[in-house]
Amino acid sequence: MPVQVIVFGQLTDIMGNSPVTIENAVDTTDLIDQLNQRYPALVNKPYIIAVDKQIVTGHTTLSGNNTVALLPPFAGG
Amino acid sequence: MPVQVIVFGQLTDIMGNSPVTIENAVDTTDLIDQLNQRYPALVNKPYIIAVDKQIVTGHTTLSGNNTVALLPPFAGG
């Protein structure tokens, strides 16, 4: 199942500003493994993960048509 | 020694808005006694006393040419 990945802040320096499609990822761990292979600079960067705008922790199953966002530390205000 | 007395807030309902001169008062206790006789409504009113813009407590000697202010509870802001 394809997953759309969007990134923000300093992660755009690595992955750009356009959504990246990963063709098949069963869960967030699988997804991050694939992204780390494609973008080695991502490996040690700090970020949290949001699936469909909800922050998730740990191993989260992707059900298809998800949008996964990688969110580096917030800096609003 | 003459003392000028000024009052503010609710005390102006009793003593008016103009300074009142007390001809001879040796200290604040003497002064308040004289004011209480002249303005009986003053007796139970809450206020603090400032001599020449400094808040004083207790029995304060008046040295002459003092301005004594009776200050009811503050209500700024």
Next chain:
Amino acid sequence: MITERKPKNIFTQGPIAASFIADSIQKHDTKTNIGGHSIFLGQVRADVIEGSKVVAIEYTAYEEMALEKMHQIREAIFAKYPLVCMHVHHSLGKIAAGEICLFVFTSSEHRKAAIDACTETVERIKAELPIWGKEIFEDESYQWKENK
């Protein structure tokens, strides 16, 4: 060396206009070491007291004493918090319900100092400045305001 800040006049006749507040904010755009501003505005409430509605508060002050006291408060706040600047304005005269009667404005590099200094200054103004307010009702009767 002792640096002396000259006592500033904080009193203004009538309400504090929103445009005055805007001008005051605008003036800080050249102070590029500021990261946070904290503002408190006091507004006259149309309280209903025993069936009568407050239409205005008429403020009076022992001005000379209030300015000396405000100067002391300002010095104490600057000694306690790393502020870039502080501005205080209080109305005198009749201020209608809905109008602004108090404007406290503090600015600092990082937000915490400005926020804490603003709050403390507002509390000290209410507790320590010799200012009084006459709450005027619709029928022109009045009562003297008491701060809680």
Next chain:
Amino acid sequence: MITERKPKNIFTQGPIAASFIADSIQKHDTKTNIGGHSIFLGQVRADVIEGSKVVAIEYTAYEEMALEKMHQIREAIFAKYPLVCMHVHHSLGKIAAGEICLFVFTSSEHRKAAIDACTETVERIKAELPIWGKEIFEDESYQWKENK
């Protein structure tokens, strides 16, 4: 009965003008149950980092997520404090040093609720909203801002 507040857009392109703040204050003069307003303004600082001066911050956000989160924060703040109203505006795009990028405005009958709600809202905005800032230096190089 559950009352639903509709998520409001907090984002504005470019800096927040002092005149916009003045208009926002002015609009409250008919709400005569308000006794105190608390305002926080975030201003872009011209920090010097390793010899280079910040001339602007370019803000971006995950807007849809930020608006949902801000809605939750707003609901939580209204549940916790007796507020009359709350307004939040955050800039997106390039904001020059000295310009305003955040405007949080709370109002209540008595001052404490407005002050505490404003402070808590500012802290939550900084900690919880997915917003990022690129600090742009004089030579057009940049670094990503980190909140303390």
